[in-house]
Amino acid sequence: MMRVLVLRPQVSAPATAARLAALGHVAVSVPLSAPVHDREATLAALAGRHSAITITSGEAARVLQSLGDALDPHLQTTVFAVGDATGRAASRAGFRNVLAAARSDGDGLAELIVDHRRQHGVPTDPLLYLAGFPRSSNFEDRLTAAGVAHVTVECYRMEPIRPADDALRPALVDEPVDAVLLYSRESTRHFFELPLVAEHLERLERMRFLCISRNVAAVVPAALSKSVAVAATPDEAGLFDLL
Numbered sequence: 007m008m009r010v011l012v013l014r015p016q017v018s019a020p021a022t023a024a025r026l027a028a029l030g031h032v033a034v035s036v037p038l039s040a041p042v043h044d045r046e047a048t049l050a051a052l053a054g055r056h057s058a059i060t061i062t063s064g065e066a067a068r069v070l071q072s073l074g075d076a077l078d079p080h081l082q083t084t085v086f087a088v089g090d091a092t093g094r095a096a097s098r099a100g101f102r103n104v105l106a107a108a109r110s111d112g113d114g115l116a117e118l119i120v121d122h123r124r125q126h127g128v129p130t131d132p133l134l135y136l137a138g139f140p141r142s143s144n145f146e147d148r149l150t151a152a153g154v155a156h157v158t159v160e161c162y163r164m165e166p167i168r169p170a171d172d173a174l175r176p177a178l179v180d181e182p183v184d185a186v187l188l189y190s191r192e193s194t195r196h197f198f199e200l201p202l203v204a205e206h207l208e209r210l211e212r213m214r215f216l217c218i219s220r221n222v223a224a225v226v227p228a229a230l231s232k233s234v235a236v237a238a239t240p241d242e243a244g245l246f247d248l249l
Contacts, residue, residue: 007031008184008249011213013038013193015164018064022187022242031249034177039164039192041138043069048136050084051159057129058084059136061147062158067095067138069161081217086133088115089143089160089241110241111144111219113240120152132157139163140192142221164192171202177205185214186220187245188222195225216248 012022012035023033041124048069059080062066067087070077077100084103087093089110096104107114107123119133133156135146140163149156177183179202188194194217197203203210207229215233217223219240237244 009034009177009181011036011153011183011186013187013197014189015041015065017041017068021078025246029246029249031142034183036169036174037167038169038196041065041068041162042165043072043162044160045069045073047159047245048161049073051134051136051157051161052077052080054134054157055131056083056134056157057131058086059134060086060115060119061092061096061136062088062141063138064092064095065162065164066140067092067099069136070096070101071099086115086119088112093195112142112148116145116152117153119149119154123154126128131232135161142191144221166192166196168200171179174200174202175248176208178202179211183213185216187249188215188217189242189245190218191222191225194211194222198225199226202217214229216245216247218245 010031010033012019012027012033014022016037019035019037021037026033045120053085081100081102085096085101085103087106088097090106093104093106107118134152134156135156137158137160139160210230213233215226215230217234217236220236223234223236235248237248
């Protein structure tokens with residue numbers, strides 16, 4: 007059994023904790039960010055001309071689901087999703103034609119979209135990318151390089167949370183966890199900038215830092231590089247394989 011620190015937002019942390027429990031581990035959840043939805047921007051984007059929708063997170067699907075009946079006219083629109091988990095979230099929102107990339111990263115999603123166009127032709131209207139902030143530019147860069155016309159609209163932003171020392175101290179100082187799951191570059195950066203973390207950095211050398219991608223691992227302090235492991239696939243299943 008391992009004690010595992012989960013830094014995911016409150017909306018997604020319980021599902022991760024349940025999966026850890028099913029594997030015999032104990033999750034310690036300390037959210038470092040919270041989503042803020044922009045329903046107005048999302049509705050305006052959907053009202054514009056677009057050939058399909060693409061999303062790179064379950065949070066974007068939750069924004070769409072929150073629109074309720076206003077989403078009904080768009081449920082036949084094709085949705086390109088990054089990975090199966092995001093695809094399932096889009097289906098739960100009510101979309102009937104969801105195509106999920108086999109690889110849960112921007113490269114895999116861009117390849118799916120390009121392959122779909124090769125098979126079915128290039129549509130007249132642009133692709134609508136409902137994105138979050140902050141985010142990596144990699145996916146949009148890949149679309150541009152492939153000549154895929156697209157419009158990016160930020161439908162939510164992740165607001166950083168600074169947890170109270172009393173919330174974090176038990177996991178880092180009193181009874182240090184065995185591992186930390188790191189899902190995003192921004193939350194990882196935020197974690198290591200927290201004063202309590204910086205103050206007790208030497209204690210963290212005994213922990214394992216399990217990163218969903220090399221992009222995330224790149225912001226872990228060099229002093230902890232020997233404790234870093236990167237998932238073979240950029241998804242939660244890949245992270246759990248490292249436990």
